[in-house]
Amino acid sequence: MxxxxxxxxxxxxxxxxxxxxxxxxxxxxxxxxxxxxxxxxxxxxxxxxxxxxxxxxxxxxxxxxxxxxxxxxxxxxxxxxxxxxxxxxxxxxxxxxxxxxxxxxxxxxxxxxxxxxxxxxxxxAVPEKRVVFTGVTGNDAKTQSFEMKPHVVYPMEGGTALITFEDEKVARKILEMKEHKVELGECTITLEAKPVQVLVPSLVEMDTQICPHRVLVSSLPSKLRGEVLLDKLELHFSKGKNGGGEVEATDMLHDSGNVVITFVNGHVAKGLTDQQQHDVNFGKKEKKHKVKVTPFLNGKITHFQTRVSECSHTVLLAGVPAVMEQENLQDLLEIHFQKSSNGGGEVDAFLYNPLGQHSLALFQEECPIKD
CATH class of the missing domain: 1.20.5 (Single alpha-helices involved in coiled-coils or other helix-helix interfaces)
Structure with missing residues (x-):
């Protein structure tokens, strides 16, 4: 522009x-x-x-x-x-x-x-049992217990002997001496004294339940026992009019004198135990006897503990040689330990097991046992 x-x-x-x-x-x-x-x-x-x-x-x-x-x-x-x-x-x-x-x-x-x-x-509804006070008092700390009958099987090795003294002090003295020289005619043997230790129950727990097929019959007549008593009970309780039923078995409990009756059907036992008292005819000439029928308990051990205890009256003699016949050697050994000069005393029981043999010694209730 x-x-x-x-x-x-x-x-x-x-x-x-x-x-x-x-x-x-x-x-x-x-x-x-x-x-x-x-x-x-x-x-x-x-x-x-x-x-x-x-x-x-x-x-x-x-x-x-x-x-x-x-x-x-x-x-x-x-x-x-x-x-x-x-x-x-x-x-x-x-x-x-x-x-x-x-x-x-x-x-x-x-x-x-x-x-x-x-x-x-x-x-x-337990069977009645007569009791009497004997004048002996117990320790309260030991009231949680129940009665057991010891039945301990003790295996013996060959060349050993078990000797039970009447006095506990004698057994203790024999153990303290440990070695014992025993003269057997022309020879002398040396034995070793050892304590006898056994396993006994310390705690037993049981689970129990009422058996639907069994009953326990108590308060039975004292004059009647054995098969006759069992037959009379089976005859009575097998009849429906008496509240019973078909009986499978009858068993005598010899430690208590009571009888266990087993029925085929499970409903019979309950009806009998509900009534408890039953009149049973045990003979034509005798009037009816009143018995007591209570539940029968089945039980199984759920917990079991043992402890080692020492038998206070019994001593184990080890190292017994087979120098003569068993009976002769047992007699000579028993005589030796009966003499107070040898530290012994009155003998309640003596058992010798020769070399090469195995025996089982049975400890029952009569054997005093200490912890």
């Missing part, structure tokens, strides 16, 4: 006079001022826009940071709630297991309670 096109002045008035020119100058100055004012306003607007932009940027950063913190807090909350939910589920599983265990325990308690009720029923 030419300079004429860049700058053009349009004079709408009289420009030939000085007043017209001045008027135009004033007009252009006003236009210039307006342009400068507009530029200043634009600059101010740009500044304000930039300031608003900065403020918006700051607010955006703050909001972004707050959002990130909220996201982190929400994630932490979700994690905590997830962990809490997992813990609650574990607690739920544990509580369910505890409930199942409690239900199982309750079931076992119900069974035990039923068992105890049965035991109570039995304890109130």
């Amino acid at each position: 030419s300079s004429d096109e860049d700058f053009s002045i349009v004079i709408n008035g009289d420009t030939d006079t000085m007043e017209g020119i001045q008027e135009q100058i004033v007009k252009y100055k006003e236009q210039h001022r307006l342009v400068l004012q507009e530029q200043q306003d634009l600059a101010t607007g740009v500044y304000k826009v930039k300031d608003l932009e900065l403020q918006f940027q700051r607010r955006t950063n703050i909001l972004r940071q707050a959002l990130e913190e909220d996201d982190a807090s929400h994630a932490k909350t979700v994690e905590n709630e997830t962990m809490r939910l997992a813990s609650l589920r574990r607690d739920e599983v544990r509580l369910k297991e505890e409930i199942d265990a409690a239900l199982e325990q309750q079931s076992q308690l119900d069974k035990d309670n039923y068992h105890l009720r049965q035991q109570t029923a039995v304890s109130t």
